[in-house]
Amino acid sequence: MAGAWLPLVWAGVLVWGLGVMVAVGQDVNADTPDSLSEAAGEERVPLPDAAKYCIIGAGPAGLQLGYYMQKANRDYVILDRAPRPGSFFEHHPIHRKLISINKRYTGKTNRDYNLRHDWNSLLTDDEAMPMFTNYTPDFWPSADVYTQYLRDFALTYNLNIAYNTNVDAIVPLSDVTCHEDSCDARRAHYALLTTDNPPLHCEVVVMATGMYQPYVPDGVNATDYTPCGEASIDPEHYAGKNVMILGKGNSALEVGTTASERANYVHFLSRTRIRLAWQTHYVGDIRAVNGLLLDMYQLKSQDGFMEADARRTKLQKCDDGKFRQFRNGVPLYGKGAIRHPYDEVINCMGYRFDADPLIAGGIQPNFTTTARKYLSLDDWYQADTAKHLYVAGTAAHSRDYRKSSGGFIHGFRYLTRTLYHLLMERYEATPLPYTEMHYCDVMDKIVDRINHASSIYQMFHVLGDVIVIDPETWMLQYYEDMPVSQVATRFADKFTLTVTLEYKEDFSCPGCDTVRKGRATGGFENAHKSNFLHPVIRLNRPGFHYAKKLREFHLVEDFWTEFNTMRNHLHPLATHLGRLVPMAIRECTTWKEALEYKPKGRSKTGGVSGIRALEQLIDPSEGSNSKKKAIVDETLLVDEEE
Template sequence: MVEYLVIGAGPAGLQIGSFLHRAGRDYVILEAESEPASFFREFPRHRVLATDDNSLFDGVPFGRYSKRAFPDADDLVRYLEDFARPLHIRYGTRVSDPAEYRARHVILAIGKKPHVPSIPGIEHADTYASAGTDPTLYARKRVLIIGRGRSAFETADNIAATARLTHTVGRAVQRIVKQGNEFVVAIDGTGELRYDKVIVCAGFRRDTSLDRPDAHVITGDSIKAIRHSARALHRTLEAEHHGVPWPHRKLRNRPDSLAATIASRARQIPEGLADVVVPQGQHAILYDEMPTTERNGFVVTSTQISHYRKNELIAVEHRLHRKPLERFFSQQLAVPCIS
């Protein structure tokens, strides 16, 4: 029996594992491969990271591993290897059903896999995971790249200097027909075009193969989003199962004080999370980066502030600047606006 079973030793699994480790909880991380960070050993295919924030909470600053504006993916792998060393990880353990393990809480951190859209004839195309990365393979060829995200433009940039032409399209592809060595592609609004190569770079989707109703899931579109999600989950588990209060601070319960704090905080709140402000007499309590299921007091996301009373929506303000917020709080708190 283990208290916390974490499946996956990528950024999400390592991050939640670090929180559990420092809190002194009983946990184990199971990883199918023989090393951590298996996703980043394969992706991105051209081994250059975007200018994302590639450090984890309370870890060694990533700047110690690379100071390049576009770091090499192998630098991130080294970083994650070092981050994983003190954690309790069991490698070479592939999980087909979490129910086979005795655990009070299951946390799924198994990451994503390449997405292949449902287009007739898509099976004839190469994928982001299988297409060759040597630009000379595409010399004087007509290449269609299906996708409009990071992986698509990374691939297009890699072959642009050698390919005869490169087209990138999003959801407009209707079907793909293989005729000899050519691909005939029907594109909505354009008609049929012929290519020598078709590469599907349609991004990634979360692996849902191990999902179960009682499991917790950590996900995100970037390492930054993942680490915020992991921290919110850890705080939730600590509050619900170990009696550890959610981190909070006191503010003066006045429109000017609340508006100044919220105007500054709104730009920092990650997608999918919210700051919650609960008035209590002369003070207000600010709980930062909670799950957006909280429905009490003022719920602040990066795009709006909503006022709830006993789960009932009272008012919404989308202008998260100091003066509009001050007027909003004045109305909601029913006190004069302080000039």
């Protein structure tokens, strides 16, 4: 039966409306009638003639954005060419095993913390929808189970999705008023041309289409190559064959692992060197679970990896059905590394953003690379050549490519939530959400966030918490999950602290020895030398120049990723915040224990550089005020090397 459900492992399943409520450690009931999953797509939502927000794509990013639109009762519609949500996962990966981890047991009950190790669940503000960890206990889950989860998500929250609707062109309009009966005096910036429907007028377009167009370099004739998504998953298919795979990513190695069981030779070719995720800390690089053939290569089995440009290699199919290297139109026999013919060439060079609807509508897109893989976006995730057109999901990875996790569900679910708030600010005049608090409460908030928040944990370096300080009252506005790239311009005239989680910049690279002896730092005195993910707090005060150790404060990395020990974390953090605002030392009684803690063997600076009080800097002329005077080293105001 289509969309088969997994067997029930434990009892206690409660059906709640269209959602399924389960306790932690229980699986969604596979024997529940298939109507919940199969209903998705059976009823097609009528396509309106206008909508304020038009979301193209009903994959994870489209559903995530749709959830927030539906919750706020916004005028939106999601369009998808398939009859069901998440159709990409019905065919990919072809081996059906996801490499996005699904860790059911973490030893914690905090839902946000558990999302650090659940890379598949979408975000919700309620528990009407169970987390994906309740669908299967498998650490590497099946893509078939994930398609079921996405269908249930769309139904549980009654998302407004027009299935079987292909967008052929996105046509920009110049101040054209929407249909007066349905637009409420809004302006349409785009008309979406869809198959068998009248044009759909949209004020805002969000492309959440993912990356599904196979990448073939210009100048490569791939007509006779097997597309990666169509490669056989039957080892017997490769029996006795020589196989060449173009690409060295996870998909390439998954196909190669299958082929190697029966093939004579399996070779891999691409321009770039092998990149291992455990060296680069980039989840898109080769994961250890796919590293078997790297072992075989190093142990001199009949598998190999080479660096060469597919455009110059020119593997072409000959009359005998074999693939050989050609040069100047002539096959090369017995020369070079590619001197023997191959029986099959498989193109696993990845996917890229499908810009055809933009081009068809007359929009000339900019791309971030010559491979035209990602659309160029500004820091609002808006296309830089098309105002009011945004990108969400995997395709928005251009903003943090190879820097963070925005190309993957566990990262872009947070970027999509942030995009929603940005859209609400820009088009609904709704301020970005923040919490107002007194300075004395900020330490507890920071400690909670760095220990539990999944957003800044997954989107390291990219999303951060921003604390805007009122120097008159010392009241704070605490913003969560702000794009760090926006802080300088958005709060150009404000005192701010940013809280992020980061790896040390030079710790990760292809070929870096990330398991070397001495890779970790254990003492708070050397917190700034931390290599692994750890909290970083930065200070910005317009018009003042600080030494780096004042602008940038590190809390030392922790083996358990728990930044709450008194010696290494709470005392240094309280001391740092107290030096920012000396009155806090007197008034913030909740900090007393942390401030009065006396670590043994503490160095002169203790890893927490003294900072001239912000209250003293409100007006430099008031620096002599005895009530506000702070005894600090004046040399700390400028970089030591200066």
